[in-house]
Amino acid sequence: MVAAFDGEQLLAELDALGAIGWKPGAGLQRMAYSDPDLEARRWVLAQMQALGMQAWIDPAGNVIGYLPGGEALPALAIGSHTDSVPGGGKFDGALGVLAGLACVRTLRSQDVQLRHPLLLIDFAAEEATTSASPTGSLSFVGGLTQTALDGPGWDGRSTAALLADRGFDVAAMIANRPPMPIAAFLELHIEQGERLASAGVPIGVVEGIVGIRRYYVHFQGQANHAGTTDMARRRDALVMAAPFILAVRDAAVAHGIVGTVGRIEVHPNAPNVVPGRVTLDVEIRGLDDAVLDRVETILAAEAARCEGRLHFGHRKEPVLADPNLMAAIERGCKALGLRTMRLPSGAGHDAMNLAAICPYAMIFAPSEQGVSHAPEEWTQPHDCINAGRALLAALLEVDAMLDA
Numbered sequence: 001m002v003a004a005f006d007g008e009q010l011l012a013e014l015d016a017l018g019a020i021g022w023k024p025g026a027g028l029q030r031m032a033y034s035d036p037d038l039e040a041r042r043w044v045l046a047q048m049q050a051l052g053m054q055a056w057i058d059p060a061g062n063v064i065g066y067l068p069g070g071e072a073l074p075a076l077a078i079g080s081h082t083d084s085v086p087g088g089g090k091f092d093g094a095l096g097v098l099a100g101l102a103c104v105r106t107l108r109s110q111d112v113q114l115r116h117p118l119l120l121i122d123f124a125a126e127e128a129t130t131s132a133s134p135t136g137s138l139s140f141v142g143g144l145t146q147t148a149l150d151g152p153g154w155d156g157r158s159t160a161a162l163l164a165d166r167g168f169d170v171a172a173m174i175a176n177r178p179p180m181p182i183a184a185f186l187e188l189h190i191e192q193g194e195r196l197a198s199a200g201v202p203i204g205v206v207e208g209i210v211g212i213r214r215y216y217v218h219f220q221g222q223a224n225h226a227g228t229t230d231m232a233r234r235r236d237a238l239v240m241a242a243p244f245i246l247a248v249r250d251a252a253v254a255h256g257i258v259g260t261v262g263r264i265e266v267h268p269n270a271p272n273v274v275p276g277r278v279t280l281d282v283e284i285r286g287l288d289d290a291v292l293d294r295v296e297t298i299l300a301a302e303a304a305r306c307e308g309r310l311h312f313g314h315r316k317e318p319v320l321a322d323p324n325l326m327a328a329i330e331r332g333c334k335a336l337g338l339r340t341m342r343l344p345s346g347a348g349h350d351a352m353n354l355a356a357i358c359p360y361a362m363i364f365a366p367s368e369q370g371v372s373h374a375p376e377e378w379t380q381p382h383d384c385i386n387a388g389r390a391l392l393a394a395l396l397e398v399d400a401m402l403d404a
């Protein structure tokens with residue numbers, strides 16, 4: 001069955017879809033609800049229809065294709081997104097949607113009907129170019145709020161204003177729900193890191209999407225003349241902050257997570273003034289809440305030791321993948337002779353929203369040199385094809401495994 005998977009067609013479609021909104025020298029410009037984004041969605045809709053799927057666009061702009069199942073069971077859903085960041089690459093999201101089309105093409109060409117109905121979904125506005133992102137999948141699961149849409153979108157206006165301008169009915173987006181009960185969601189996506197490529201492993205099995213915790217740390221010193229203030233008499237807020245920044249890195253390394261000081265504000269930020277006040281943003285990401293708790297305690301203690309004050313910011317819980325679905329992916333890959341490796345996802349994906357309504361699992365394809373959200377983003381052709389075959393094998397495994 002998987003032997004009939006048409007890899008060449010998948011590669012041709014990656015090129016065709018990748019040309020929509022591609023600007024030479026500037027990469028993919030398919031920001032959510034922009035003209036090229038809507039054109040790409042209509043293209044996906046037409047591909048679904050050409051494969052004999054019943055297909056429609058829901059109130060959020062999600063493109064949904066449907067194949068009936070052979071038994072009275074809830075649906076299996078597969079898919080990803082086709083919107084991009086400004087200056088993105090042609091694999092992020094698109095590979096998952098096109099591999100889904102390739103799976104449907106294989107099923108049709110082999111005259112195979114799954115036991116479960118199948119939904120193939122191209123989610124809208126996955127990238128953080130709109131507030132409430134991933135917006136399309138959040139709307140799909142019924143989690144979208146007006147407040148979230150009042151935040152800024154990529155064109156400077158609120159997301160709600162951008163949507164209204166494009167003819168979307170915001171109230172209908174908020175009232176949106178899945179079209180039918182869903183038993184499981186499988187998302188294929190590029191890794192966007194370099195663990196698979198550097199290990200030479202073709203398939204990643206995602207253990208979960210990491211939790212994110214952000215903190216703001218304030219260091220209060222004393223601004224003073226940089227020429228006349230003796231070194232011994234200074235209260236330099238940036239010097240106070242420096243050991244804390246190193247402590248963030250050390251705590252992350254020691255606990256096997258990632259930690260970043262990505263933004264720093266120095267007052268008054270002048271070359272001839274001793275810094276009087278520093279504010280920095282810290283974020284840590286990891287899969288295990290207990291580990292994040294431990295690092296959080298260390299960071300609070302380190303901030304105090306450096307005479308800083310740590311404040312709590314935004315927090316997102318880890319979203320773990322379903323062990324049975326992970327095992328199904330691994331069984332499917334084993335039968336195909338494809339090596340797999342378990343790994344966390346450091347980036348958010350549509351799957352984390354789907355987790356609110358059903359179990360999920362994700363397949364990662366290798367990203368060359370870990371480059372993503374850039375025009376140079378690249379996944380080797382054979383890796384794209386293998387990931388698509390792995391998706392089909394996993395889908396068949398899950399279809400056989402789940403009786404509800």
Ligand SMILES: [Zn+2]
Nearest residue numbers: 092093126189
């Ligand atoms: Zn993506």
